[in-house]
Amino acid sequence: MIENLQEFCRLFYTSTFIPVNVCRTPGTVLYSYPEYQNSILNITSTLPYMLTFHKNPDYYLMESFCYFGQISIEGSDEFLIIGPVFSVPVTESSIRMFMKECGISMEFKDGITSFLNNTPRISFNQFTQTLAFLHLSLNNQTVDLARHFHLDDTPSLEEISTIHSSQIHDAKEEQLFHNTYSFEQQYLECVKNGETIRLKKLMDSVEHRLIMGKIGDTLLRNVKNLMIACTTLTTRAAIAGGMDIEQAYQLSDVYINEGEKMQSVKALATLQRTMIFDFTERVAKNKLPHGMSKEISDCIQFISQHTNELIRVDDVAAFAGKSKTYISQKFKKELGFDISSFIMRCKLEEAKSLLTYSDQSLSEISSYLCFSSQAYFQNVFKKKYGLTPMQYRNQTIK
Structure with a gap:
């Protein structure tokens, strides 16, 4: 066990800027870094009661998609909680959701916003690596992260079927069904034929009425994944319409890579629309006759x-x-x-x-x-x- 835990935590924070709190069972916060102002004291005071951990070390993912981690100090009633940290830049909506989860009054919103914006963004992999480092430092034990957190587990066919059945049930209960198939066929036909005018009318007519799938853990990741799928379909349609194969794939790569850099759902939606029209216009400019050998x-x-x-x-x-x-x-x-x-x-x-x-x-x-x-x-x-x-x-x- 580290003799000067408080100094260790101070140095950990000043070198990483990841918030760290030292708590004592059953729920006392001994000290925290950074040293919080009144506007965010609610976070530290409720942490031991708000979060649920089952192993050492462990992490907790909140509805706002921020991470907290815990490392228990073996042979002691003390433990560390690190976080909150986000893997993507915080938005107005994620800040509000975070405050609601933590039971923080909106009067402290400016302080919370400043606090979260000053906390570094780290990926989930970096976060688990940090937990492993702290566990080694505090308990002199290494962790096989893949096994410890089941990162390499592949769901069985039965598990996939169970998830699928549950989602079908929820969709029927809420009357929320995917309605994009017909639109996809129509817009891909426009791309293939280079019909930009028809495409604009089609897209304007269905805006705000499409219900798409959820294929990402966060709203931003979901929109990025949907754009990748849309770009892939659009690329294939453009090639079928006569666009040069290599140019089509290269253009696809450009749009996907640019989309990955974006941190705004609105910006991604604009980029996706631009991508679809770009491919369609390129097909129109190089349109070749049907039935070509x-x-x-x-x-x-x-x-x-x-x-x-x-x-x-x-x-x-x-x-x-x-x-x-x-x-x-x-x-x-x-x-x-x-x-x-x-x-x-x-x-x-x-x-x-x-x-x-x-x-x-x-x-x-x-x-x-x-x-x-x-x-x-x-x-x-x-x-x-x-x-x-x-x-x-x-x-x-x-």
């Missing part, structure tokens, strides 16, 4: 993925394993334009994207897309779009 579809994917190379008709024919004459005629018959025109179109579309979203110079873009010279790049760009590359960049910046 797999052979030509594969050629299109090959060209799109090699715009940064000196690609010619011979290269496309070699990829398809056909003669140059055969593949050229089939390409023209199915699409109405020749392979060379499509190669140039893909290069110029990528040039537009680089001019808009990168700070690469005209020389760098020309070289990257394998134009024979910067002058040639500028000439074919102006002939296609009526603007020089620099005029186009300046126009998009405005």
